[in-house]
């Protein structure tokens with residue numbers, strides 16, 4: 001009972017603190033529809049914690065997006081990757097709001113951007129307007145919602161940033177999302193951590209069966225353990241009326257009523273967001289596509305959301321003693337889920353076998369906090385300090401064709417470099433080569449490639465098998481909504497599909513009647529489009545030319561013509 005009282009008080013104190021430090025009635029909603037989420041702040045994503053809210057847009061693009069408070073456009077970007085077309089509004093109270101994956105900007109902003117794109121002759125552009133150039137008022141339509149950049153479907157990515165441009169949980173600013181559903185724990189895992197530590201007769205991590213209780217809380221059978229252990233959970237939150245899971249707002253653990261770990265997903269820094277790969281059980285994620293979040297901190301993990309901890313969240317279990325470990329998950333609306341884990345300190349009985357952890361030693365030892373370089377017969381590998389999260393015996397193996405750099409179940413925090421000796425290739429063959437990673441399905445994926453004096457190099461943050469691939473196939477360019485010599489006065493866009501089978505599209509550009517045109521590229525569909533509102537076309541016959549270059553420099557130029565009234 002004491003635990004519940006403590007947690008309850010603690011939660012109240014925390015919520016009132018968070019509400020008092022951020023303005024509650026300053027910002028309105030960015031969409032004119034009731035808000036429903038497909039993603040929330042702190043959610044576990046690939047290589048990062050999600051930094052905003054993903055707001056659903058009725059499965060379509062083109063909804064009005066408004067400035068949520070007065071301010072000015074302080075930054076904007078048009079490009080195929082990441083947030084796609086994105087606007088940043090700087091507010092006089094020091095906070096910035098960000099609106100991502102937009103379809104297009106409002107006319108005033110669009111005109112400003114197009115003017116710069118045409119004067120710089122660049123389709124992809126990032127600008128930092130001064131205060132006074134693009135002021136916006138609260139409720140002003142600044143864009144249409146979209147699906148640009150790395151977006152898996154139409155939605156608005158809405159983000160808050162502090163004065164250091166680090167993300168804050170938007171819910172801290174009084175946004176109301178109906179949520180009466182508590183978080184759900186799918187699975188619990190135990191991790192023996194110290195040398196010789198074990199749980200349920202094994203030194204290896206293992207799943208613990210969760211048992212629901214009548215009162216809505218959860219428990220497990222007693223875990224028999226010895227030494228330092230930690231736990232991990234697979235868990236999600238749910239909001240009312242949305243078919244999407246979201247991340248947990250607050251995770252607390254206690255040992256015998258004493259607070260042990262408390263992580264609050266209220267803010268973090270972009271610089272440390274990749275530590276997620278050391279926070280989740282990365283190997284398990286690669287094997288099972290399920291993210292287990294650890295309820296303890298690994299030695300080198302510098303993720304920086306607010307964390308209170310004792311002994312990094314690990315529990316020291318002694319022979320003959322009993323412990324009660326409790327996990328409390330709380331969502332932003334205060335709905336809670338409690339899991340109680342009884343633990344008994346128990347050494348192995350005489351003759352009882354404990355399954356051991358086997359660490360395979362190899363000649364290639366790479367410490368986490370030191371750089372290492374390895375010369376193989378045909379390759380060299382450089383691993384900078386801090387690229388690995390823990391000291392690792394690497395499994396390295398090479399042949400003239402490919403190099404096996406450990407395994408993709410081990411995460412990297414930074415790029416390593418892999419260099420291929422390629423001095424036996426003729427200059428023309430050399431030119432067509434690129435480095436590819438062979439993924440678990442056997443697919444060859446382009447890895448950013450540089451070449452110098454008979455060597456081909458890649459910098460990559462994924463371990464695994466790499467090989468050289470020759471790309472002699474130039475990109476293809478196909479018109480989508482017009483045919484040669486056709487009248488297309490009613491089309492708003494000129495659309496073409498661009499594709500490169502092997503190394504992928506690197507550059508694309510186009511002209512109309514010899515004049516530069518802005519092209520917007522959606523890599524998910526391969527569509528590039530020119531917007532006739534840009535006014536480059538002329539009445540009558542128009543000549544279009546599109547040039548696409550792949551990542552090894554193969555280039556295709558496409559010519560066609562069409563007619564228009566204007």
Ligand SMILES: [Zn+2]
Pocket residue numbers: 039050052053054156157158
């Ligand atoms: Zn998002």
